[in-house]
Amino acid sequence: xxxxxxxxxxxxxxxxxxxxxxxxxxxLTWALHAAFVFLALGSMGLSLYGTFKQxxxxxxxxxxxxxxxxxxxxxSILIVLxxxxxxxxxxxxxxxxxxxxxxxxxxxxxxxxxxxLGYILYYWYYFANKKNQGGGKLIGIISFxxxxxxxxLMHNFAVTSLMPNDWMNMYAPNGIVDNSGWTFNVDTVRLIxxxxxxxxxxxxxxxxxxxxxxxxxxxxxxxxxYCAKLGTKIGVVGLIISAVAxxxxxxxxxxxxxxxxxxxxxxxxxxxxxxxxxxxxxxxxIVLVVVALLISSMRELIRFDIxxxxxxxxxxxxxxxxxPTIVMFLLTFLVLGGVGxxxxxTLAWKVGKNQGVFDGTKDKAVTKxxxxxxxxxxxxxxxxxxxxxxxxxxxxx
Amino acid sequence: MDIIGxxxxxxxxxxxxxxxxxxxxxxxxxxxxxxxxxxxLFAYLSYxxxxxxxxxxxxxxxxxxxxxxxxxxxxxxxxGPGIWxxxxxxxxxxxxxLIHNFVWVxxxxxxxxxxxxxxxxxxxxxxDKIDKKTHLKLTFxxxxxxxGTLALIIGIISFxxxxxxxxxxxxGSASDAFFGTNTFPHMFLRIGFMIMLSGVxxxxxxxxxxxxxxxLSRELTKKMGYVSMLGGFLxxxxxxxxxxxxxxxxxxxxxxxxxxVIQSRIILTVVFSIYFLVAIVKPQFISTPLxxxxxxxxxxxxxxxxxxxxxxxxxxxxAGQYIYSNQIISRDVPGKGIKSELPIIAEKGLLQVNPFVxxxxxxxxxxxxxxxxxxxxxxxxxNCHSLEKTGKYRPLKDRLAGMDKEAIKxxxxxxxxxxxxxxxTLKLPENETDAIAQYFASMKY
Numbered sequence: 030x031x032x033x034x035x036x037x038x039x040x041x042x043x044x045x046x047x048x049x050x051x052x053x054x055x056x057l058t059w060a061l062h063a064a065f066v067f068l069a070l071g072s073m074g075l076s077l078y079g080t081f082k083q084x085x086x087x088x089x090x091x092x093x094x095x096x097x098x099x100x101x102x103x104x105s106i107l108i109v110l111x112x113x114x115x116x117x118x119x120x121x122x123x124x125x126x127x128x129x130x131x132x133x134x135x136x137x138x139x140x141x142x143x144x145x146l147g148y149i150l151y152y153w154y155y156f157a158n159k160k161n162q163g164g165g166k167l168i169g170i171i172s173f174x175x176x177x178x179x180x181x182l183m184h185n186f187a188v189t190s191l192m193p194n195d196w197m198n199m200y201a202p203n204g205i206v207d208n209s210g211w212t213f214n215v216d217t218v219r220l221i222x223x224x225x226x227x228x229x230x231x232x233x234x235x236x237x238x239x240x241x242x243x244x245x246x247x248x249x250x251x252x253x254x255y256c257a258k259l260g261t262k263i264g265v266v267g268l269i270i271s272a273v274a275x276x277x278x279x280x281x282x283x284x285x286x287x288x289x290x291x292x293x294x295x296x297x298x299x300x301x302x303x304x305x306x307x308x309x310x311x312x313x314x315i316v317l318v319v320v321a322l323l324i325s326s327m328r329e330l331i332r333f334d335i336x337x338x339x340x341x342x343x344x345x346x347x348x349x350x351x352x353p354t355i356v357m358f359l360l361t362f363l364v365l366g367g368v369g370x371x372x373x374x375t376l377a378w379k380v381g382k383n384q385g386v387f388d389g390t391k392d393k394a395v396t397k398x399x400x401x402x403x404x405x406x407x408x409x410x411x412x413x414x415x416x417x418x419x420x421x422x423x424x425x426x
Numbered sequence: 427m428d429i430i431g432x433x434x435x436x437x438x439x440x441x442x443x444x445x446x447x448x449x450x451x452x453x454x455x456x457x458x459x460x461x462x463x464x465x466x467l468f469a470y471l472s473y474x475x476x477x478x479x480x481x482x483x484x485x486x487x488x489x490x491x492x493x494x495x496x497x498x499x500x501x502x503x504x505x506g507p508g509i510w511x512x513x514x515x516x517x518x519x520x521x522x523x524l525i526h527n528f529v530w531v532x533x534x535x536x537x538x539x540x541x542x543x544x545x546x547x548x549x550x551x552x553x554d555k556i557d558k559k560t561h562l563k564l565t566f567x568x569x570x571x572x573x574g575t576l577a578l579i580i581g582i583i584s585f586x587x588x589x590x591x592x593x594x595x596x597x598g599s600a601s602d603a604f605f606g607t608n609t610f611p612h613m614f615l616r617i618g619f620m621i622m623l624s625g626v627x628x629x630x631x632x633x634x635x636x637x638x639x640x641x642l643s644r645e646l647t648k649k650m651g652y653v654s655m656l657g658g659f660l661x662x663x664x665x666x667x668x669x670x671x672x673x674x675x676x677x678x679x680x681x682x683x684x685x686x687v688i689q690s691r692i693i694l695t696v697v698f699s700i701y702f703l704v705a706i707v708k709p710q711f712i713s714t715p716l717x718x719x720x721x722x723x724x725x726x727x728x729x730x731x732x733x734x735x736x737x738x739x740x741x742x743x744x745a746g747q748y749i750y751s752n753q754i755i756s757r758d759v760p761g762k763g764i765k766s767e768l769p770i771i772a773e774k775g776l777l778q779v780n781p782f783v784x785x786x787x788x789x790x791x792x793x794x795x796x797x798x799x800x801x802x803x804x805x806x807x808x809n810c811h812s813l814e815k816t817g818k819y820r821p822l823k824d825r826l827a828g829m830d831k832e833a834i835k836x837x838x839x840x841x842x843x844x845x846x847x848x849x850x851t852l853k854l855p856e857n858e859t860d861a862i863a864q865y866f867a868s869m870k871y
Contacts, residue, residue, distance in 0.1 A: 389560030
């Protein structure tokens with residue numbers, strides 16, 4: 030696939046802002062999305078182990094439903110966070126994105142219903158396990174496998190999008206056009222690496238979980254200590270597995286000695302040390318986010334280089350600057366998003382730390398954040414309608 | 427080299443890939459509209475519970491919330507990107523146009539989504555873990571965020587029909603594309619529908635509460651009846667306003683099925699008015715199975731044909747009245763530097779300008795003519811018509827039944843000359859027209 034075709038496949042409307050910004054947003058939001066993918070799969074996988082233990086083990090009796098709940102919420106968050114990288118990638122890499130979707134049209138359709146089915150079964154698993162007696166094992170395993178399959182489909186799309194030179198052969202092998210949309214490509218090493226990250230992530234989650242509950246009197250010290258140690262064990266083993274898989278992937282793509290790759294390895298070693306020591310898991314989480322950002326950058330670097338070799342540079346994408354909507358986004362993101370999400374998370378944090386009913390009216394931070402969020406929402410609506418009516422009046426009168 | 431940005435073609439036999447998008451879209455509309463409607467209803471119930479100190483309303487809200495969490499947020503949040511995915515496979519350039527015009531609007535909507543998804547868990551799980559006043563505040567901000575998602579997507583889906591004014595074509599501005607003449611009527615039409623749906627879903631839960639608390643069940647069933655009635659009235663009122671803001675090609679399509687559409691809508695209105703009246707006057711008659719069936723009827727008889735109609739009324743365009751359903755750009759948009767692809771296609775033909783046509787099919791010969799005709803037919807027609815003899819989705823077998831090659835050709839010429847406002851004015855070189863006509867004739871519809 031030569032540059033002239035790739036350039037022709039770009040949207041003729043151009044991009045509404047500088048491509049580097051979309052690239053940065055893509056890297057950032059993919060890392061956030063992936064973090065919750067790993068947490069969802071990791072906590073669900075571990076909860077399945079728990080369903081076999083919880084009948085006879087008091088620690089697992091408490092931990093298992095909490096892991097299921099964590100997985101359940103994580104899936105919702107990973108879906109919503111996944112929308113952003115989905116959006117940004119097709120702004121600057123539209124040739125890759127749209128070719129992949131059309132070549133794998135059937136899988137795209139199946140992916141959606143796989144996810145719906147997997148998630149609904151997850152809820153079934155959640156309800157079946159409510160009595161803390163190890164219920165819902167089979168349904169949990171089926172749901173887990175379906176969700177892993179959904180992840181594999183997503184991986185298929187990513188791999189296909191990185192193979193521009195093979196697109197024509199996928200679409201019309203031997204000159205015979207195939208419109209069926211059944212194209213499927215897997216890169217096993219890369220997939221194993223991605224899936225393996227679920228293990229250290231759930232390990233670190235357990236350390237955080239234990240740290241969070243340490244202030245609660247309704248949880249025993251034995252349980253809290255058990256979770257911390259379990260987290261350390263899973264985190265360390267998981268990191269070693271991921272590190273091996275990462276090195277294998279880097280050797281495969283020829284980036285092992287690239288500074289970014291080395292930075293990731295260093296990051297993993299630091300993480301390993303921090304998880305082993307477990308002096309403050311919240312700080313370890315920040316380091317994990319940094320490593321996740323580096324991995325996200327690595328993905329982007331590989332793609333950028335593949336495309337650059339073919340003569341496609343996102344930095345040369347024609348720009349049609351679009352000021353009003355970017356101002357809307359930035360203000361909404363920083364003001365409404367910042368304050369609103371801070372409000373929800375503060376509330377959730379404080380309720381979690383509190384025993385019994387939490388009185389938000391007596392908490393200054395919660396009250397202020399709540400009032401600000403509501404006022405900003407109202408203001409946002411006023412601006413939206415004001416803006417819309419101004420545009421309409423100008424255009425039709 | 428003259429190339430246009432055509433992607434590989436994904437085609438689902440018998441039904442067509444657009445049909446798959448419609449299926450996902452219909453499910454999504456039910457879920458997403460319910461979730462916004464429910465967010466408003468939640469705020470109302472919370473207000474009532476707080477103001478009148480009605481602690482008995484909270485368990486209902488909790489049940490309603492759990493139902494929504496599973497139904498709207500699981501299905502809605504997956505099928506939302508799901509429409510995007512399937513629409514991308516079916517109409518890549520249509521979606522690309524929306525993305526490249528409205529990326530920041532979508533990104534803004536994403537901020538609301540994040541707030542909503544975290545919010546719904548906080549709202550449902552903390553209903554008995556936080557004080558009532560804080561919960562009330564939460565429900566109000568949650569309802570506003572939900573309406574915010576509608577406010578942001580509405581301009582984008584309205585643009586799919588048309589920008590509403592000519593301004594967009596000269597300025598290329600996303601604001602001019604977003605705020606068209608039909609954006610606000612479209613928004614209020616959907617708000618009405620959301621309110622109605624929130625009541626219709628509410629009836630499932632209120633009727634299921636009979637065993638626990640008969641009196642409360644009746645009171646809430648009545649309320650849901652009023653809520654649904656109000657929503658239904660708003661739908662009818664804004665639908666009429668909305669229709670008045672649509673372009674001529676939309677009316678041309680609408681007029682074909684106008685009588686049927688009006689008749690089926692009247693029947694639906696009567697059936698649902700009776701249902702809502704029963705909920706108000708004789709709440710004890712509303713059972714959970716009946717309430718479930720009514721949701722199903724809305725899905726099958728209300729949303730599915732409604733969305734199909736909206737989809738049809740966009741024809742021949744898929745977005746912004748400059749991209750045809752078959753992924754060809756049909757007009758200049760100077761504000762964005764976009765050029766119509768019709769002249770180059772008329773001169774060189776689809777085979778030469780589409781980068782995904784294999785080499786052996788680039789030039790028509792006697793040997794490959796049938797294969798080329800089939801590929802061209804799929805490229806030009808399959809987004810709106812299924813081509814098989816047993817096709818189900820606007821099948822060509824109904825339109826071309828018994829016609830020979832020359833008759834089919836004359837139809838293709840008429841379409842190319844703009845003779846049908848809801849068909850793309852796609853002029854092809856003679857040899858490509860001939861190949862398509864020969865392929866259709868060989869199908870012997």
